[in-house]
Amino acid sequence: MIPYGRQDINQADIDAVLEVLQSDFLTQGPKVPEFEAKVAGHVGAKHALAVNSATSALHIACLALGLGEGDWLWTSPVTFVASANCGLYCGAKVDFVDIDPRTYNLCPKALATKLEQAEKEGRLPKVVVAVHLCGQPCDMAAIHELGQRYGFRIIEDASHTIGGKYKDEFIGNSHYSDITVFSFHPVKIVTTAEGGMALTNDDALATRMDLLRSHGITRDQSLMTHEPDGPWYYQQVDLGFNYRMTELQAALGVSQMDRLDAFVARRHELAQRYDQLLTGLPISTPWQHPDSYSGMHLYVIRLQLDKIDRTHRQVFECLREQGIGVNLHYIPVHTQPYYQAMGFSAEDFPEAMGYYREAISLPMFQGLTNVQQDKVIEALKSSLTGSKT
Structure with a gap:
């Protein structure tokens, strides 16, 4: 059977993972920051936060943007369910915008029409998730312009798209969005076995997603509500999740990025x-x-x-x-x-x-x-x- 997609693992990838297995850190060590820096540097984003799946990245992206009960998230109907489910995880309502018949991506013209009607009805979206289906980016300039006009925030679901470009710039730089999400599932372009990443140029969004991916716990005194009791001290300042990426996954990602x-x-x-x-x-x-x-x-x-x-x-x-x-x-x-x-x-x-x-x-x-x-x-x-x- 010739599969529709398959990972490409070479000896350098294997050696990178073995090196971590023989190191002091299997989680929360130096490889995750190295992977984040490598991806951010490649695409031209200020911040990159590695997590255990693109679904997790979508979830914390929505939470960081303040999506919650009573809000609307809109996305394309032609996508994996995670692009919509992330809104439901936050207690928001979900709706869809039909696709462009040529690119199969969310259609900006259909979006404009739907926004005009939604404004009259008082049900404008808080977040639009623009899915880059198959690896081809959406018309982000048009979607961004609509976001400026109607006041919604934008997440690029670029799970299919690392290494791709829009207007000659790498996707992931978030020039037309608040947050971009990558997937590193085995059938994707590069893999960390399972894994995802959220990228942004917004310091506050990065700080919030960093908290949310690790239980809402911090050792950063600037984020604490009172002085620490001692050097052992940490505080839970938000309700977060265990969405961290392991060192093994990150080491594989670092190696894969070379290719x-x-x-x-x-x-x-x-x-x-x-x-x-x-x-x-x-x-x-x-x-x-x-x-x-x-x-x-x-x-x-x-x-x-x-x-x-x-x-x-x-x-x-x-x-x-x-x-x-x-x-x-x-x-x-x-x-x-x-x-x-x-x-x-x-x-x-x-x-x-x-x-x-x-x-x-x-x-x-x-x-x-x-x-x-x-x-x-x-x-x-x-x-x-x-x-x-």
């Missing part, structure tokens, strides 16, 4: 090869906005179902039967039973549903060989016609 640019370059080579070799098939290949340089986490095609005699499911299953580990990113969040119980209907966001009915994620990872990619392409061709290779 980030090469990883993304190889993914672009594979995407260009897909683009060329899939020409003429009854599918739509990914469109890339000229302002963006994708992290190329996923390569999603859309079936032109009016041009083939097979269903979406039949094509998907035929690919799986031939050993191609395709996937679908993602089932629109508003169609999940938990969200349907809130009153959402499947057809509330027609562009998202159109995407869902046609999308298939083909294998995309830096270790994918040309021979394996050729096998994927031949399997797709046969799956579109119903005959197996």
Whole structure:
């Protein structure tokens, strides 16, 4: 089986983790700050806070921005559930904005229309989570301008996008947002096994997220409510969580970052090869906005179902039967039973549903060989016609 995504681990990565295992610190040592500094320096952000998952990063980002009961969080329906669930964790209400039919990201025009109506109804969002699907950034300049006009805060869910660029600058610099979040899950571009990171240029947000990721406990006297009793002293000044990243994970991340640019370059080579070799098939290949340089986490095609005699499911299953580990990113969040119980209907966001009915994620990872990619392409061709290779 050729998977849709896979980690790339070399001997340097293994040696980095072994070095930590033989050191004095398995947690709360020097590697986490080193990893944070390496990522922040690469993307041009002032602060980076490593945590145990991107979901945790989204949660503390929302809390740091003051999201709570009575507030609204808006995001794209085509994303993993964490992009919406982070709002529910804070007691806020969640709504969605339909996607752009070309980029599959949250559509700024749909956002503008929805904001205009929400302002009349007194239900403007406090936070908008802009998801950079597949590695291609949203139109952040347009979203930022709307944020200035309507007063909402912005989180970039860049879980797919480390190494990508927007307007020739690395995603993660948070120039158009309050906080950016990365994921380091094994199928992502670089991995720490599990892990995530929140990046910001705001000192106060960084301080708050730092507290929240570690029980709300501090040894910083400037944050304490009274003088410490002695050198052993710490204070819990907020209700936080155990969202810390381990030294083992951070060491792997430090090592992986040395190959980030090469990883993304190889993914672009594979995407260009897909683009060329899939020409003429009854599918739509990914469109890339000229302002963006994708992290190329996923390569999603859309079936032109009016041009083939097979269903979406039949094509998907035929690919799986031939050993191609395709996937679908993602089932629109508003169609999940938990969200349907809130009153959402499947057809509330027609562009998202159109995407869902046609999308298939083909294998995309830096270790994918040309021979394996050729096998994927031949399997797709046969799956579109119903005959197996």
